[in-house]
Amino acid sequence: MEGIREDVETAGKPHADRGAYACILTAAALWGMMGLWNRGLFAGGFSPWSIVLVRNTGGLALLAAIFGIRDRSVFRIKREHLKYFFGTGVGSVLLFTVCYFSCQKICSLAVASVLLYTAPSIVVILSAVLWREPITKKKLLALGLTLVGCACVCGVFAGNLSVTPAGILLGLGAGFFYALYSIIGRYALRAGYSAQTMTMWTYVFxxxxxxxxxxPAELAAAAGSPSMWLLGAGLVAVSTVAPYLLYTTGLSRVESGKASIMASLEPVVASVIGVLVFQEPMSGLTAVGIVCVLTGVVILR
Structure with missing residues (x-):
């Protein structure tokens, strides 16, 4: 079938190396740790909307502080390129979070998670159309394995799922907006911006x-609790700023489709943390799903 062929080196394609793969997988692992912070914040009275605020605005504050001290060159961009960072900041990061949390409110967590991880499929298709990234047999196999693996990890095949038409639209919207970071981000990287500049300006928006x-009422109620400050700091530093810097660095040297598929490690890490930290049961399907995702990642390497 035309367009489906074995992996080949192509001039102008991002060159993958072990460091780039390590950045992407580490980013996925750090995103997978988000439940460590979110569960405590929910228990402390935070709504999903307040967590959106803490994550995104806190990320902006931390990045501005870091680069304001270490490298102010990241603040210099061309006006005509603001559209790229509006796209990654509002069109991807903000809208995906809003859709994802909204989907979780009206559907089961499993449905929301699996619909979110339609993102790699979207990235693979758009990358093939926009930049003619090859849709290889290995990539299709890895994509299938990671999608099935995510479904197993999230408990889709265990039944008892809560699904509504609005929830499906929101979940697919979350997957689409999540995918846009890898797509729009490629334009910013091709314009010559570093991963640090791209991440900084993404969070400006x-x-x-x-x-x-x-x-205000929620934030005021939590302001006096040191534990809430620590949980918020963990969410911002460990599961927001660090993974976006790492993923963007990897994205600059790996095809968008491959990067997005490899990021499917995130729900696997979240599941393992649930078992180790929150004593959640590990079912046979969850174990199968973990193996599927890890196999898909290995195939891409």
Whole structure:
């Protein structure tokens, strides 16, 4: 079939190396740790909207502080390229989070998670159309394995799922907006911007947009609790700023489709943390799903 062929080196394609793969997999692992912080914040009275605010606006504040001290060159961009960072910040990070949390409110967590991980499929298709990234047999096999693996890990095949038409649309929207980071981000990287500059300006827009979800009463109630500050700091530093810097660095040297598929490691890490930290049961299907995702990642390497 035309367009489906074995992997080959092609001039102009991002060159993958072990360091790039390590960055992407580490980013996925750090995103998978998000439940460590979110569960505590939910228990402390935070709504999903307040977590959107903390994650995005906190990410902006931390990145601005880091680069304001270490490398102010990241603040210099061309005006005509603002559209790229509006796309990654509002069009991807902010809208995907809003859709994802909204889907979780009206559907089961399993449905929301699996619909979110339609993102690699979207990235593979759009990358093939926009940049003629090859849709190889290995890539299709890895894509299939990771999608099935995510479904197993999230408990889709165990039944008892709560699904509504609005929830499906929101979940697919979350997957689409999540995918846009790998797509629009490629344009910014091709324009010559570093991973650090791209992440900084992504959060200029995502953090500013997060202010629309401010809930003063919730924030005031949590302000006096040191544990809430620590959980918020963990969410921002460990599961927001660090993984986006790492993923963007990897994205600059790996095809968008491959990067997105490899990021499917995230729900596997989340599942393992659930078992080790929150004593959640590990079912046979979950174990099969973990093996499927890991196999898909190995195939791509």
């Amino acid at each position: 995502a953090g500013t947009g997060g202010l629309f979800f401010i809930r």
